[in-house]
Amino acid sequence: MKPLDPRLLRYARSTRAYLAVTVALGVTLAALIVAQATLLADGITAVFLHGATAASLLPTLGWLAVVVAGRGFVAWAQEVMAARSAAGVKSELRRKVLARLAEIGPRDRQPTGAVLTLVTRGLDALDAYFARYLPQLVLAALVPAIVLARLLPADLVATGTIALTLPLIPVFMALVGLHTEAANRRQFRLLSRLSHHFLDVVAGLPTLKLFGRARAQAGTIRRISAEQRRLTMRTLRTAFLSSLVLELLATLSVALVAVGIGLRLVSGHLDLATALLVLILAPEAYLPLRQVGANYHASAEGLAAAEEAFAILERPVPAAGTGPAPTGTIAFEDVVVRYRDADALRLSALIQPGEVVALTGPSGCGKSTALDVLLGFATPDSGRVTVGGVPLSGVDLERWRRRIAWVPQRPYLFAGTVAENVALGAPGDVTEALRNAGADTFVTDPGMPLGDDGSGLSAGQRQRIALARAFHRDAPIVLLDEPTANLDADTADGVMAAIRRLAAGRTVVVAAHRPELIALADREISLAPAVVA
Structure with a gap:
């Protein structure tokens, strides 16, 4: 990622205002640094060379107090603006990432664990980027330039020395940063992998216990966790060593300036006021660059997460149609959907209105993919789907999906009441829908609360809640x-x-394995197994 990736400005508009304020605060801080150094140099010179009294120094001390207070206020303002901006950017990126994932659909969606890691801990790591790295990056561009502009008329030799040694720090930062950026990307990808695997293990823990595979998966998690720990420690070691290199380089550069100043001051070629001004301002010129190097590592995880977010936001989505939702015969016309190196679906079929059709075939033949195509979650790589002769690709998917009730193999139930889970925001009484789905045998009150993912309900009870959704829709x-x-x-x-009961008067497409379920259909469409290219 670049020092300031332009994609941040494009996808997180609040970054623009923060950047403008940060630049203004940086200019103000640089001016205050120069003013503080000038006041200190003049005050010390007045005391040691001219014997100034405390009374005569009151104006200088008063202005010095104002400048110091100003620097404190600017530092506070930067912290406040950074915290607000980071919160706004994280919220904006999370909304856009989740919205884009919804547009992409389930076919090309990232693993759940990776998404959870990205939108939680990953983007939270941007706090360090906005609060520490970006302000120092702005100061690194402004403070050295303003300091050199102030020193140029005062001492050409010291200005040249600082100008020649300053670029060494960015050069070493770039060399270290190339290694660190790659390491942090590997670390974030490994963390995403660990999160996804852990989520899958937790979700399938009853099955793993049933078949005695829980210990094996625990060993896998321990192995990935150990790898994550080793990679984290390696990254931290690089960060500490690079900070040492930058501090040593900046210290030697300041020492080089100080030695030159001391020699010329002793020989009488430089006055005390100018020498003090240079000695006070020289460390200030190097400080922002040192801080950029030190804070880069703290923000690197956030930068890696931002890269992942940008990759999702830049993924293409199928062009959305604008036409009204059609009615009539559903036709799969030589539809082929490919996934990696295999044909996930090959289908040519007609489904008449009011017909109950069972999609059959071995696992992996594309039954669920065919339903995804009808829902608009998957786009055919060749062929097309038409409804009443109208291509589905030209239809407004939101309008089309309002005409569909979808019951997945494992429906998700939200933490809330039964009525809220059945209605999903649609108006109307859900009592009849629960009765038609046979859910009234265990739901005594539609206001009965459910846990997350319907905890406490059996698989059959969850399926009946999902069927009640279809009845209510x-x-x-x-x-x-x-x-x-x-x-x-x-x-x-x-x-x-x-x-x-649900199929009466409706067009029903059911992916089925059980003979009893296939027997409910008016006819059967058998799908061929997937073909590997």
Whole structure:
């Protein structure tokens, strides 16, 4: 990532205002540094060379107090603005990343663990970038230039020495930064991998315990965690060593300036006021560059996360149609959907209005992908899908999806009441929908609270809540993805009875394995296995 990536200005507009304020504060701080050095040099010279009294120094001391207070105020203002800007940028990037992931759809979506790491800890690490790195970067561009401009008429030799040694620090920073940036990217990717794997293990822990594989997965997590720890310590070691190099380089540069000043002062070629001014301002010229190097490592994780966010935001999404939602026959016309090196779906079929169709075939043949294509979550690589002769690619997907009720294989239930989970914001009473779905046998009150992901409910009960959603939506098209998977025979019978009621007068497309579920359909469409290129 560049020192100030222009994509930050494009995707996080609040960065622009913060950058403008930071530049203004940087100019003010640089001016105050020069004023403080001038006042100190003049005051010390007045005391040692001219015997100035405390009374005669009161104006100088008063202005010095004002300058010091001004520097404190500018530092405080930078901290406040940095905190506000960081919060605004993180919130803006999170909203845009999640919105883009929703537009991309499930086919090309990143692993859940990686997304969670990015939008939580990853973007939170931008605090160090805005609070420490970016202000110092602005000061590194402004303070040395203003200090050199002040010293140029006072002492040409010292100005030349500082001007020649200042570029050495950015050169070493760039060399160290190239190594550190790559290491931090590896560290962030490993953290995302660890988070995703841990999330999968937690979600599948009952199954792992059932088949005795929990200990093996615990060993995998320990191995990835140890690798993450080693990489983190290696990155920290690089950060400490680079800080040592920059501090040593800046110290030697200041010492070089001080030696020259001392020799010329002793020989009488330089006056005390100028010597003091140079000695006070020289460290100030190097300080912002040293701070940039020191704070870069603290912000590197945030920069790596921002790169991941930009990669998501720059991923192309299918062009959205604008036409109204059509009605009529659904036609798959030589549709091919590819994923990596395999055909995830190859399908040519017609689905008439009011027809119940079962998509069958072995696992991986594209049954769920066919439903994703109808939902607009996947785009055919070749061929097209039409509804009533109208290509789905030219249809407004939001309007089209209002005509669809979708019941996934494992529906997600939110923390809230049963009624809220069934209605999903749509108006109306959910009691009849619960009764039609057979959920009234365990839901005594629609206001009954549910835990996150329906904790406390069985798989069959969650599936009936999802069917109640479809009844409440009352859409003319219903898509069902293996609605009886992982259910025992009695529970599956109850779910299929609810599906019979749901299918009345609607077009239903169901991905099915069970013969009993296939028997509910008017006809069967068999999909061929995936073909690897």
